[in-house]
Amino acid sequence: DQQVKQNSPSLSVQEGRISILNCDYTNSMFDYFLWYKKYPAEGPTFLISISSIKDKNEDGRFTVFLNKSAKHLSLHIVPSQPGDSAVYFCAASARVNSGYSTLTFGKGTMLLVSP
Amino acid sequence: KAGVTQTPRYLIKTRGQQVTLSCSPISGHRSVSWYQQTPGQGLQFLFEYFSETQRNKGNFPGRFSGRQFSNSRSEMNVSTLELGDSALYLCASSPRQGIGNTEAFFGQGTRLTVV
Numbered sequence: 585d586q587q588v589k590q591n592s593p594s595l596s597v598q599e600g601r602i603s604i605l606n607c608d609y610t611n612s613m614f615d616y617f618l619w620y621k622k623y624p625a626e627g628p629t630f631l632i633s634i635s636s637i638k639d640k641n642e643d644g645r646f647t648v649f650l651n652k653s654a655k656h657l658s659l660h661i662v663p664s665q666p667g668d669s670a671v672y673f674c675a676a677s678a679r680v681n682s683g684y685s686t687l688t689f690g691k692g693t694m695l696l697v698s699p
Numbered sequence: 700k701a702g703v704t705q706t707p708r709y710l711i712k713t714r715g716q717q718v719t720l721s722c723s724p725i726s727g728h729r730s731v732s733w734y735q736q737t738p739g740q741g742l743q744f745l746f747e748y749f750s751e752t753q754r755n756k757g758n759f760p761g762r763f764s765g766r767q768f769s770n771s772r773s774e775m776n777v778s779t780l781e782l783g784d785s786a787l788y789l790c791a792s793s794p795r796q797g798i799g800n801t802e803a804f805f806g807q808g809t810r811l812t813v814v
Contacts, residue, residue: 628805687732
């Protein structure tokens, strides 16, 4: 049972345009969400996160939007650059007694930004 | 500050053999989590160690085990290897237990190929 779903395996965008990566989740206990970026032959690197008490978080060209009622979040990259070409993973966690649970990841979306 | 170090980077093993992978977390980080990444399944949680104790375990068979030493370094072991164990094994370190609300720092991974 996939609790975090990234339904688009890949996305192609032209340089300078907006990239929108989507993520849906099913577990209503999730209340913290993160995006990771992964280049080939490297480990994932943290990009941006959002707590469930917010609906938007911005960091430079990257903005994450959270719609709790729809159990949906999205990552916007504006403007997209060729160096953004990578696999993007959406991850979620839930608050537990000892703090937060481990991360549950989606399967990833491969973003290709062409010049 | 040195990042998360995983050794070896690449490994080729034969079916039925066993393998041990190593992870040295960022200095001062006490939590180490292991993930398996395969093309079809994304990142799947294996287990989390904090202060030498396994705190969480994912849905993997008993052939997968791990441990953490007093210096926070961690090892994971896979016995009786199967072809389906071929994957990228990623280690993530975090200062606190339950990495879900912190930006976990990932190593580059160990690419295991079972033939």
